[in-house]
Amino acid sequence: xxxxxxxxxxxxxxxxxxxxxxxxxxxxxxxxxxxxxxxxxxxxxxxxxxxxxxxxxxxxxxxxxxxxxxxxxxxxxxxxxxxxxxxxxxxxxxxxxxxxxxxxxxxxxxxxxxxxxxxxxxxxxxxxxxxxxxxxxxxxxxxxxxxxxxxxxxxxxxxxxxxxxxxxxxxxxxxxxxxxxxxxxxxxxxxxxxxxxxxxxxxxxxxxxxxxxxxxxxxxxxxxxxxxxxxxxxxxxxxxxxxxxxxxxxxxxxxxxxxxxxxxxxxxxxxxxxxxxxxxxxxxxxxxxxxxxxxxxxxxxxxxxxxxxxxxxxxxxxxxxxxxxxxxxxxxxxxxxxxxxxxxxxxxxxxxxxxxxxxxxxxxxxxxxxxxxxxxxxxxxxxxxxxxxxxxxxxxxxxxxxxxxxxxxxxxxxxxxxxxxxxxxxx
Amino acid sequence: xxxxxxxxxxxxxxxxxxxxxxxxxxxxxxxxxxxxxxxxxxxxxxxxxxxxxxxxxxxxxxxxxxxxxxxxxxxxxxxxxxxxxxxxxxxxxxxxxxxxxxxxxxxxxxxxxxxxxxxxxxxxxxxxxxxxxxxxxxxxxxxxxxxxxxxxxxxxxxxxxxxxxxxxxxxxxxxxxxxxxxxxxxxxxxxxxxxxxxxxxxxxxxxxxxxxxxxxxxxxxxxxxxxxxxxxxxxxxxxxxxxxxxxxxxxxxxxxxxxxxxxxxxxxxxxxxxxxxxxxxxxxxxxxxxxxxxxxxxxxxxxxxxxxxxxxxxxxxxxxxxxxxxxxxxxxxxxxxxxxxxxxxxxxxxxxxxxxxxxxxxxxxxxxxxxxxxxxxxxxxxxxxxxxxxxxxxxxxxxxxxxxxxxxxxxxxxxxxxxxxxxxxxx
Numbered sequence: 001x002x003x004x005x006x007x008x009x010x011x012x013x014x015x016x017x018x019x020x021x022x023x024x025x026x027x028x029x030x031x032x033x034x035x036x037x038x039x040x041x042x043x044x045x046x047x048x049x050x051x052x053x054x055x056x057x058x059x060x061x062x063x064x065x066x067x068x069x070x071x072x073x074x075x076x077x078x079x080x081x082x083x084x085x086x087x088x089x090x091x092x093x094x095x096x097x098x099x100x101x102x103x104x105x106x107x108x109x110x111x112x113x114x115x116x117x118x119x120x121x122x123x124x125x126x127x128x129x130x131x132x133x134x135x136x137x138x139x140x141x142x143x144x145x146x147x148x149x150x151x152x153x154x155x156x157x158x159x160x161x162x163x164x165x166x167x168x169x170x171x172x173x174x175x176x177x178x179x180x181x182x183x184x185x186x187x188x189x190x191x192x193x194x195x196x197x198x199x200x201x202x203x204x205x206x207x208x209x210x211x212x213x214x215x216x217x218x219x220x221x222x223x224x225x226x227x228x229x230x231x232x233x234x235x236x237x238x239x240x241x242x243x244x245x246x247x248x249x250x251x252x253x254x255x256x257x258x259x260x261x262x263x264x265x266x267x268x269x270x271x272x273x274x275x276x277x278x279x280x281x282x283x284x285x286x287x288x289x290x291x292x293x294x295x296x297x298x299x300x301x302x303x304x305x306x307x308x309x310x311x312x313x314x315x316x317x318x319x320x321x322x323x324x325x326x327x328x329x330x331x332x333x334x335x336x337x338x339x340x341x342x343x344x345x346x347x348x349x350x351x352x353x354x355x356x357x358x359x360x361x362x363x364x365x366x367x368x369x370x371x372x373x374x375x376x377x378x379x380x381x382x383x384x385x386x387x388x389x390x391x392x393x394x395x396x397x398x399x400x401x402x403x404x405x406x407x408x409x410x411x412x413x414x415x416x417x418x419x420x421x422x423x424x425x426x427x
Numbered sequence: 428x429x430x431x432x433x434x435x436x437x438x439x440x441x442x443x444x445x446x447x448x449x450x451x452x453x454x455x456x457x458x459x460x461x462x463x464x465x466x467x468x469x470x471x472x473x474x475x476x477x478x479x480x481x482x483x484x485x486x487x488x489x490x491x492x493x494x495x496x497x498x499x500x501x502x503x504x505x506x507x508x509x510x511x512x513x514x515x516x517x518x519x520x521x522x523x524x525x526x527x528x529x530x531x532x533x534x535x536x537x538x539x540x541x542x543x544x545x546x547x548x549x550x551x552x553x554x555x556x557x558x559x560x561x562x563x564x565x566x567x568x569x570x571x572x573x574x575x576x577x578x579x580x581x582x583x584x585x586x587x588x589x590x591x592x593x594x595x596x597x598x599x600x601x602x603x604x605x606x607x608x609x610x611x612x613x614x615x616x617x618x619x620x621x622x623x624x625x626x627x628x629x630x631x632x633x634x635x636x637x638x639x640x641x642x643x644x645x646x647x648x649x650x651x652x653x654x655x656x657x658x659x660x661x662x663x664x665x666x667x668x669x670x671x672x673x674x675x676x677x678x679x680x681x682x683x684x685x686x687x688x689x690x691x692x693x694x695x696x697x698x699x700x701x702x703x704x705x706x707x708x709x710x711x712x713x714x715x716x717x718x719x720x721x722x723x724x725x726x727x728x729x730x731x732x733x734x735x736x737x738x739x740x741x742x743x744x745x746x747x748x749x750x751x752x753x754x755x756x757x758x759x760x761x762x763x764x765x766x767x768x769x770x771x772x773x774x775x776x777x778x779x780x781x782x783x784x785x786x787x788x789x790x791x792x793x794x795x796x797x798x799x800x801x802x803x804x805x806x807x808x809x810x811x812x813x814x815x816x817x818x819x820x821x822x823x824x825x826x827x828x829x830x831x832x833x834x835x836x837x838x839x840x841x842x843x844x845x846x847x848x849x850x851x852x853x854x
Contacts, residue, residue: 225800373652
């Protein structure tokens with residue numbers, strides 16, 4: 001790990017730089033595959049599954065029988081853990097329901113917003129070595145609470161054409177109606193355009209590699225909404241001399257094990273802590289099965305010593321981390337000053353792992369500095385707020401003349417006339 | 428206007444088709460200009476202003492003196508109208524403030540969201556024949572209420588290098604701090620990357636032509652967030668035999684005058700109404716100064732007769748109009764069944780003009796069917812909801828074991844270890 005002591009503000013930008021995403025170079029490949037899926041539907045999806053996932057599929061949809069088998073295969077301990085996590089996620093996301101209120105801006109002029117679920121949503125869950133059933137919970141639970149009618153999920157099958165049972169179990173308990181065996185660009189294309197097996201959706205959610213990210217961005221240009229742009233995961237730990245170095249080290253490592261492009265940063269006012277954390281990282285690393293992956297990711301990670309807590313806070317807000325853990329004595333006061341972060345973990349007993357799985361908060365969060373402009377996934381992500389207005393005869397008499405003046409000044413005479421005909425109405 | 432009687436459901440898709448946006452063909456031009464702005468900053472912006480807006484600028488920023496002159500030039504009647512509209516917009520958007528609440532998902536596990544303003548936002552207001560000061564109000568007012576620290580605005584100058592005084596007046600009263608004289612692709616690039624005059628922002632808002640739309644989409648791939656994809660404006664009027672044909676005609680025409688690519692659709696259960704509306708449109712059209720523009724736009728507009736109200740509602744939800752006016756006897760019941768629309772206007776005295784200018788609702792709304800997945804601009808557009816969690820020792824003891832099981836099953840051992848070290852802590 002790199003230790004940096006008292007960097008100047010001018011250096012921050014360079015110091016906090018993320019590895020650049022090579023998205024532009026993938027655009028052509030992605031567009032070619034998307035276009036084939038758009039024009040050839042299932043046939044293209046099945047052929048890309050053979051090419052990329054090395055599997056020959058006859059049909060894309062997971063059958064009821066497969067769901068039942070999965071239910072039997074998942075260990076009871078894992079089922080219980082999934083249900084505990086799901087309950088907490090449901091509790092927290094249910095509390096986010098929007099309560100509409102009618103506002104009379106002037107007598108007879110009433111305006112309000114109403115939350116309406118997005119009717120059709122598509123969830124993407126990546127494949128790879130580990131079955132990301134936690135992501136299934138994080139996306140499906142709020143979709144169900146929001147009231148989305150059609151919740152579908154795409155995830156790549158293994159070479160036997162099977163989906164991991166924990167994914168299917170999580171999908172079923174969290175409210176996913178239909179699961180399809182496809183991944184990568186072709187899955188994104190299928191959900192954006194629809195095929196004869198896979199319904200078109202209005203919004204696509206979920207993480208993925210750079211191909212998936214670029215595919216989501218491409219379909220979002222015209223055909224469908226997406227949750228947010230995604231980059232490699234990252235954590236910043238803000239700690240003072242009261243922090244437990246064992247805990248801090250474990251938090252940095254749990255980020256590092258995500259992959260070589262993840263970033264783990266410690267920002268601290270305590271030189272002693274840096275030394276102890278570095279030691280602890282080495283000790284814990286030696287016991288990790290995914291040691292080599294974490295080791296590589298640690299090369300781009302940093303332990304940064306700053307002059308005081310205000311400088312630490314400024315640096316965090318400049319970095320805008322996806323995850324921020326605050327392990328300091330006065331963490332509540334410090335949390336008040338955080339303006340740019342995806343999700344914030346307070347105190348010694350709030351590791352990122354808790355939010356990744358089971359505390360109730362969502363783990364789909366803005367990476368790559370996007371926390372400056374984007375929120376993480378929440379119930380809001382699955383609804384729209386439609387505005388309504390109801391104006392009475394009295395109301396239009398009050399605001400009508402102002403509208404006439406404004407419309408005339410914008411040279412929109414028919415807009416003005418829509419008021420005039422109403423003001424001139426003879427009853 | 429085209430009159431269509433009792434179309435079959437299979438025809439709806441074709442019937443409700445919007446004119447396609449030719450965005451792909453503009454990409455190269457847009458990217459070239461963006462790249463020049465990114466690398467050459469002000470120099471590129473000034474040179475594109477000369478090329479596209481035919482104006483030689485020495486500096487881009489509107490001066491205090493120019494603001495003062497504008498203030499003098501705006502007619503007092505228009506000032507009063509702007510202030511009335513601004514008050515209503517402020518009242519409605521202030522009511523949208525998010526009230527954070529702490530949720531204990533399990534004893535010792537507390538989660539909450541906190542609304543934090545996006546620090547730097549950039550508003551774009553197009554040029555053209557009319558000064559769109561109403562758009563200034565719609566974007567700046569919620570930005571100010573949200574608490575955005577830096578609110579800047581870009582709009583193209585005229586050939587004398589001036590901005591229309593009503594734009595500057597609206598900007599000043601609605602809380603815009605700095606205004607810059609630049610439009611089109613170069614304005615979007617300047618706000619996305621920053622130049623020596625124009626600060627980089629985190630999110631860009633506002634309408635524009637296809638070049639602006641494509642530029643916003645391109646910078647949104649990596650550098651900045653945007654409000655939403657934009658297309659030509661549109662209105663659907665849902666009416667029964669009780670509707671006033673004069674009002675309906677005026678509403679269709681006020682959409683049509685926006686330009687040849689706008690769309691105005693009447694969906695009704697009353698054949699008599701169609702005839703009367705068609706007559707009224709002709710009569711009102713003959714009195715409009717922008718007659719030729721509206722006439723052209725009316726060619727792609729439609730009066731559709733359906734079998735019953737349920738069919739009308741289904742058609743509306745399939746179309747997902749930006750604006751929906753419901754002029755029927757039981758409009759409250761019908762409004763309950765609307766699931767896809769940007770903004771809904773209820774009853775005879777709620778014309779679209781009211782929401783365009785002064786009722787208090789926002790007029791920046793999803794077009795092109797995007798209402799199926801996007802909300803219009805609201806206070807939400809200017810904030811992020813950061814999640815927080817605070818877990819106690821007791822709390823982590825409760826949820827820790829479930830997290831350990833889940834992390835182990837996702838092969839994320841360091842995630843598991845971050846729990847283990849805390850559960851094993853000796854006090």
